[in-house]
Amino acid sequence: MKRSSHIASLGVFLSLAMIAGYIETLIPINFGIPGMKLGLANMVTVILMYLFSPSEAFLILVIRILLSGFLFGNGMSFLYSLSGGILSFIVMYLFFRTGKARMISLSVIGAISHNAGQLICACIFVSNMDILFYMPILAVSGIITGLITGSLSAAVHRRLKKGRFSDKEDR
Numbered sequence: 001m002k003r004s005s006h007i008a009s010l011g012v013f014l015s016l017a018m019i020a021g022y023i024e025t026l027i028p029i030n031f032g033i034p035g036m037k038l039g040l041a042n043m044v045t046v047i048l049m050y051l052f053s054p055s056e057a058f059l060i061l062v063i064r065i066l067l068s069g070f071l072f073g074n075g076m077s078f079l080y081s082l083s084g085g086i087l088s089f090i091v092m093y094l095f096f097r098t099g100k101a102r103m104i105s106l107s108v109i110g111a112i113s114h115n116a117g118q119l120i121c122a123c124i125f126v127s128n129m130d131i132l133f134y135m136p137i138l139a140v141s142g143i144i145t146g147l148i149t150g151s152l153s154a155a156v157h158r159r160l161k162k163g164r165f166s167d168k169e170d171r
Contacts, residue, residue, distance in 0.1 A: 010048075010056060017044035017064040022072065036138070038145050039111050043153045045089065046107050050157055054093050061085050076125070080118045087117030103157060107150025111142035 020040035029036055041064060048057035065085050069078030091113040095101045115138035122131050 006052075010052070010060060013044050013048055014060050014063055014067075017041045017060060018068055018071075020044060021064065021068050025072070036141055039107075039114065039149050042088070042107065042110055042114070043149050043156070046092070046103055046110065046150065046153045047157050047160070049092065049096055049106070050103065051160060054096060058089055058093075061089055079125070080121050083121035084114040084117035087120070088114035102150075103154040104147060104150030107153055108143055108146030111146035111149070112139050115139065115142050 018041070020043065024037050024040045027038065029038065044064075045057050045061050048060055062082075062085070065078070065081045069081060073081070088110045092101075092106050092110045095106055095109055116135065119131055119135055119138065123129055
């Protein structure tokens with residue numbers, strides 16, 4: 001893939017991640033835990049790790065969080081997203097490097113660690129460790145949403161590899 005088309009492709013994935021994150025805000029999920037979401041934007045991060053590289057996936061993740069924070073969020077939502085996103089990426093990256101990671105399992109551990117990162121951030125800002133009692137509930141929700149987004153990520157990745165983003169030269 002030529003450099004200019006590579007950069008353009010990353011821009012498309014950034015746009016998709018931002019759109020997925022915005023769509024997620026429109027889906028009402030309310031199980032009594034504030035901030036519980038599907039993690040649709042994480043699909044893009046997982047796909048990019050396999051389709052491009054972990055460093056490019058991290059770059060798109062950070063840019064998405066920055067842009068989404070400026071456009072749709074506030075200071076605290078930005079900090080929660082950033083802390084969850086960075087911890088999630090670190091854990092996924094370490095698991096990815098083993099060479100044994102499947103997209104579904106990567107997505108599940110990403111979802112759980114994203115929730116953990118946000119809880120750690122909340123504990124720091126509200127100076128209350130009792131918030132950590134939410135972790136078992138958020139771990140279960142992370143498993144469920146990680147299974148959903150991981151399955152979708154794997155399906156999309158298979159189709160992308162067969163099509164335009166394969167290792168073959170541009171047609």
